[in-house]
Amino acid sequence: MSQITIHKLEVFCHVAELGSVSRAAEKCSIAQPVVTTHIKSLSQKIGVPLTKKNGRQISLTEDGKRIYDWAKEIVSQTRELEDELKDRKAGAIGSASIAASMTLGSYILPSVVSRFKESHAQSDISVQIANPKLASELVQRGECDFGFTIFDRVRGISSLEITPLYSEKLILAAARDTSIVGTEIAPESLSDLPFVTARTNTARRDLEDYALMTHGIVRSNIVLEFGHGEAIKQSVRAGSGIAFLFESSVKDELSSGVLREVRTPGMSLAFPVYFVRRKDKKMTAFQHKLANFICTEIGNFNQPSP
Template sequence: MRSLISQITLHKLEVFCHVAELGSVSRAAEKCSIAQPVVTTHVKSLAQKIGVPLTKKNGRQITLTEDGERIYAWAKEIISQTRELEDELRDRKAGTTGSASIAASMTLGSYILPSIVSRFKDGHVHSDISVQIANPKMASELVQRGECDFGFTIFDRVRGISSLEVIPLYSEKLILAAARDSAIVGSEITPESLSDLPFITARANTARRDLEDYALMTHGIVRSNIVLEFGHGEAIKQSVRAGSGIAFLFESSVKDELLSGVLREVRTPGMALAFPIYFVRRKDKKMTAFQHKLANFICAEIGSLNQLS
């Protein structure tokens, strides 16, 4: 048998709350823009369904019984939660709030996305956004497994993953960097002279290293003097700053160091290296309005940065 309380409408609870707060049927009727007899009927119907008196006369003022106080507190909570749910659903539909998990390869996640995501978060303070930074292959796998909603990666071989939608965004430039006072190399070098110089690079058999080696091989360069290997671009950069060698680094990761002068760019006439940057998501992924909004914002911001660079 259905509970009589389950048959109570939200409207009746709102009318009752107005009577409780205003202490008057006439003022509650005015507040609700309905006739006084309707207010009286709603309050009586509510009391009948609950089975206890809810109000009492105190002179010209209407006050609540002890049970009425309990019902009033319950009704206020129900109304508040309902309004919050309505607001949340409306905001989610509009894309103004929600949650998103982003996968990013190391350079993108460390140097490009933080400021972009932070700007978006400033305008969506109640949203929940996380960025998982991984190597390029793992970033695409996080999206493929559904652990992240979408991702940004340099890993070219994501084109071979049939379950992913892969959209090219731009090509991230690699520059040859050296410490400010390094005597290893001058301000310019020819590709033919690079092979024997001391290089700092990513660990062997990683996507970043494979792509870098392949790009150099297209220019006939096979490096013979790898002095240090690291698992993250930041470690490579710090080692270059320390003067241990030179390295090809993503332009976005060294902008601050180039501006401050702690690193300098070594020109390589006739040789330009760049890695493609992709937006990836599962083909069967149904992104929310919020996730669409965030993804479009990031793609637009990345495009703007690329146009300015």
């Protein structure tokens, strides 16, 4: 059966289902003699009669019924595979592994990726959340296809293509009823206030300290240190101190009133968010489509409404 083609099997299936050479020819958009030739050729290759005439109708022999079940499965699987390959080529389905720094991976990407997934239900998408340095290393090592991370100064990563997307704002947050600070404070008065922040020698802490130093601020009263922004936020809610938190991570708390923003006139802190990928990475159509979708969505993140 080495010369049996999918086309011949498909024609045979139409004859079996429609019980007519003429209707099968019309269905396949080919001439009736071609249908007859295909059925005859198929019978010869298999070595048994597949059809028989029943008046003006064509029905299947017992062997023909068995061959029909087999042929239908082969044709169905082949067409499904062809459709899948077309979808993959068009980027409709596929797989992608994304690296993300903590704020992006915890507060921004979940809703964006979920929206993309709604229209790409068969896709396989994973997000690996890490600190900014590790997120870029995951992409660099090829463990993730691309990433989204917060850097201050990107150096020594010559193998990565780094594209800036937007700046993520840091705001000074305090518990709703705390007496630690009022609704506004001058930047020069921040140094001695009790702060909750990231652990020493982490990328997040280094970036935050560096940004404050550019405004002449060195904090002297760090009351608690945590390894994740969510823990910092919960500690501030409990009244332990105040903290600089990414605006995207506290939108719900600010809206509900459990946290409040403390204005710092004359001082604005923000870190650039980057899209990162290996320069030699050959991304699939699906990965390109997903990356472009996320870049468009978060590139407009926090932009003023028109």
